[in-house]
Structures are given as C-alpha cells and as structure tokens.
Amino acid sequence: MLISPAYAQDAAGGGLALVTQLAPLILIFAVFYFLLIRPQQKKQKEHREMLKQLxxxxxxxxxxxxxxxxxxxxxxxxxxxxxxxxxxxxxxxxxxxxxxxxxxxxxxxxxxx
Known part of the structure; x- marks a missing residue:
C-alpha cells in the first residue's frame, strides 16, 4: 500500500484553541459597540430629551x-x-x-x- 492512513491530530490545547478562535470575534464586536452602537444610542437619547424640552x-x-x-x-x-x-x-x-x-x-x- 502506497498511501498511509491519516489520523486526526489530538487537540492538546483545547481551551486555548477556543480562546484564540473567539478572540477576533469578541474584538470585532467591541469595536462595533464603541464606534457605532454606543454613539448612536447616545444621539437618540439626546434627541428624545430635546423633544421633551420643546x-x-x-x-x-x-x-x-x-x-x-x-x-x-x-x-x-x-x-x-x-x-x-x-x-x-x-x-x-x-x-x-x-x-x-x-x-x-x-x-x-x-x-x-
């Protein structure tokens, strides 16, 4: 037989691998929150206050x-x-x-x- 069987590698660092996979997603969400979501919520709150004070x-x-x-x-x-x-x-x-x-x-x- 010319082809040797392939075996799956053992996931030695299981917990660390999960963190390294999720870290970019968490970082992207944090950037979106602080650059897009939070300022928009603040602007909406100011607009509501302005309408109340008419x-x-x-x-x-x-x-x-x-x-x-x-x-x-x-x-x-x-x-x-x-x-x-x-x-x-x-x-x-x-x-x-x-x-x-x-x-x-x-x-x-x-x-x-």
Missing part, C-alpha cells in the same frame, strides 16, 4: 426641511402645533422635529453682515 416660541427644523415656530405644545400627545408662515399653523408629530434652531444674537448678525 416649548412655545422655539424655532424648529422638521424632517421635511421646514423651519417653523412652535405655537402650542400639547402634553401627553405626540402632536405639536407649529407656524410655518404668518397665520399658517399646522400640527406635526414630535418625532418629525429634527432640531431646535438657536436664535442668532444681534451681535452675531452684525458681524456676519
């Missing part, structure tokens, strides 16, 4: 790109009434408000112009 008179940017002024905030309801033009008021869902715009101070407006 008040009358805030200038907001909706998801549709409309800049509006908050006229009525209804507690316990997901709707906010905003004015998009003089005497034009619409109700929008809180979740569609993307950002609260900061007012431009008079000093900043003069410096830009």
């Amino acid at each position: 008040k009358r008179g805030d200038r907001v940017l909706t998801a549709g790109g409309i800049i509006a002024k908050v006229t009525t905030v209804k507690e316990g309801v997901d709707e906010v009434e905003v004015e998009i033009a003089p005497n034009v008021r619409v109700s929008v869902l809180r979740q569609t408000i993307g950002d609260v715009l900061k007012p431009i101070a008079a000093n900043d407006a003069a410096a830009k112009g």
Whole structure:
C-alpha cells in the first residue's frame, strides 16, 4: 500500500484553541459597540430629551426641511402645533422635529453682515 492512513491530530490545547478562535470575534464586536452602537444610542437619547424640552416660541427644523415656530405644545400627545408662515399653523408629530434652531444674537448678525 502506497498511501498511509491519516489520523486526526489530538487537540492538546483545547481551551486555548477556543480562546484564540473567539478572540477576533469578541474584538470585532467591541469595536462595533464603541464606534457605532454606543454613539448612536447616545444621539437618540439626546434627541428624545430635546423633544421633551420643546416649548412655545422655539424655532424648529422638521424632517421635511421646514423651519417653523412652535405655537402650542400639547402634553401627553405626540402632536405639536407649529407656524410655518404668518397665520399658517399646522400640527406635526414630535418625532418629525429634527432640531431646535438657536436664535442668532444681534451681535452675531452684525458681524456676519
């Protein structure tokens, strides 16, 4: 017989081999968690807090790109009434408000112009 039989090698370092196989997967998960998952959760939490703190008179940017002024905030309801033009008021869902715009101070407006 020209071919000798093949025998499986004995797994002498069984526990160590398992750790070396799982270490790259654990490392990849840790990188994804700290670079992707955690910052996204933090951003979502900040957005929820911003929506809770909406008040009358805030200038907001909706998801549709409309800049509006908050006229009525209804507690316990997901709707906010905003004015998009003089005497034009619409109700929008809180979740569609993307950002609260900061007012431009008079000093900043003069410096830009």
